[in-house]
Amino acid sequence: MDDKERSDPGTCFTTDSSWTLGDRDAADESVNFLFGGSDRESSILSQFGWNLHPETSSFADHDRSDLAGNISYGLTESSTGALQQAAPTTTNLAGSADVSTPNPSVSSSSSEDPTEKSTGSGGKPPEIPSKLVRKKGQKRIRQPRFAFMTKSEVDHLEDGYRWRKYGQKAVKNSPFPRSYYRCTNSKCTVKKRVERSSEDSTVVITTYEGQHCHHTVGFPRGGVLNHEAAFSGHLSPAISPYYYPGIHMPQESPSPASMTQSHHVTQEPREPPILPDPTPLRMPTDDGLLGDIVPPGMRSR
DNA sequence: CGTTTTTGACCAGCGC
DNA sequence: GCGCTGGTCAAAAACG
Numbered sequence: 001m002d003d004k005e006r007s008d009p010g011t012c013f014t015t016d017s018s019w020t021l022g023d024r025d026a027a028d029e030s031v032n033f034l035f036g037g038s039d040r041e042s043s044i045l046s047q048f049g050w051n052l053h054p055e056t057s058s059f060a061d062h063d064r065s066d067l068a069g070n071i072s073y074g075l076t077e078s079s080t081g082a083l084q085q086a087a088p089t090t091t092n093l094a095g096s097a098d099v100s101t102p103n104p105s106v107s108s109s110s111s112e113d114p115t116e117k118s119t120g121s122g123g124k125p126p127e128i129p130s131k132l133v134r135k136k137g138q139k140r141i142r143q144p145r146f147a148f149m150t151k152s153e154v155d156h157l158e159d160g161y162r163w164r165k166y167g168q169k170a171v172k173n174s175p176f177p178r179s180y181y182r183c184t185n186s187k188c189t190v191k192k193r194v195e196r197s198s199e200d201s202t203v204v205i206t207t208y209e210g211q212h213c214h215h216t217v218g219f220p221r222g223g224v225l226n227h228e229a230a231f232s233g234h235l236s237p238a239i240s241p242y243y244y245p246g247i248h249m250p251q252e253s254p255s256p257a258s259m260t261q262s263h264h265v266t267q268e269p270r271e272p273p274i275l276p277d278p279t280p281l282r283m284p285t286d287d288g289l290l291g292d293i294v295p296p297g298m299r300s301r
Numbered sequence: 302c303g304t305t306t307t308t309g310a311c312c313a314g315c316g317c
Numbered sequence: 318g319c320g321c322t323g324g325t326c327a328a329a330a331a332c333g
Contacts, residue, residue: 165306167325180324184305193324 147207155179155194156202161212163192174198185214 150157156179163181171178176196183190190210226254 164304166327168307169323169325172322178323182325191324 015049048119110285146206147205150204150206151202153202155196156181157194157204157206161185161190171195176201183212185212188213 051153128198156163164184165179165181167180168177174195177196178193178195181192181194188210190208190212192209194207194209195205197205
């Protein structure tokens with residue numbers, strides 16, 4: 001539908017040690033690929049709020065010269081459905097415009113387009129159905145997207161935000177359906193899609209679109225987390241309360257035990273999110289780095 | 302009873 | 318123009 005995303009993340013697949021991107025015309029509208037794996041790229045991802053564990057993440061050193069667009073791919077490994085997110089950083093992509101939203105979505109205020117969000121408005125405006133609004137006239141404008149792949153047995157990875165599922169669709173060339181989620185915050189227009197890789201069913205592809213305009217809400221359904229406090233305390237506000245050493249600690253290889261201890265998302269935090277410096281990865285501080293890979297549209301102005 | 306999920310229908314964009 | 322596909326809506330069901 002819309003802008004025909006040939007950039008569908010589902011076309012990205014992986015093998016044990018390498019990633020290959022499917023035929024993808026990244027030149028179109030807003031799809032970019034950002035490979036992780038190298039310190040440099042990990043840093044980039046970190047700026048998006050995600051940690052990339054160097055040992056559990058594998059990326060092809062694919063033709064990076066082709067990188068362009070708005071989707072970045074990362075691979076993390078999680079058996080519990082919790083996403084590893086980097087600590088909030090004042091140098092996140094959103095910069096001053098997004099000081100309060102260290103979030104998994106692309107922190108891009110430049111391409112943030114409130115007007116587009118007629119569809120995304122969580123509370124459906126009774127008078128004018130959003131889809132009718134965009135029906136004729138303007139083309140739907142896609143917000144920058146950030147996708148990554150996670151080895152996980154659960155589809156919907158916990159990321160600290162609350163999501164409401166609003167659709168599910170079978171996708172072509174994939175035995176797995178794609179689920180569509182919207183941030184439950186009525187003012188937040190962030191959406192995300194979750195699907196399993198058709199190539200590797202253990203890999204969950206999560207695509208975020210948009211930018212949160214709020215802090216994390218803690219953990220849904222009984223979850224705690226005074227994220228404000230956590231945030232101010234420089235704990236990862238959007239990180240799962242579960243800490244996965246195998247994922248988070250570069251010096252520690254993911255033990256089979258740690259990778260299989262849990263196969264479902266438990267909403268109840270069992271222990272306080274005592275996190276080490278959630279940014280074991282070097283945090284980039286220069287715009288030059290971003291400017292190198294991340295297009296201006298993905299960054300704050 | 303409020304919130305979330307499910308699911309069929311609808312719509313838009315694209316290729317042929 | 319038609320069919321295909323992806324994305325969204327919205328009513329009903331399920332859940333807590």
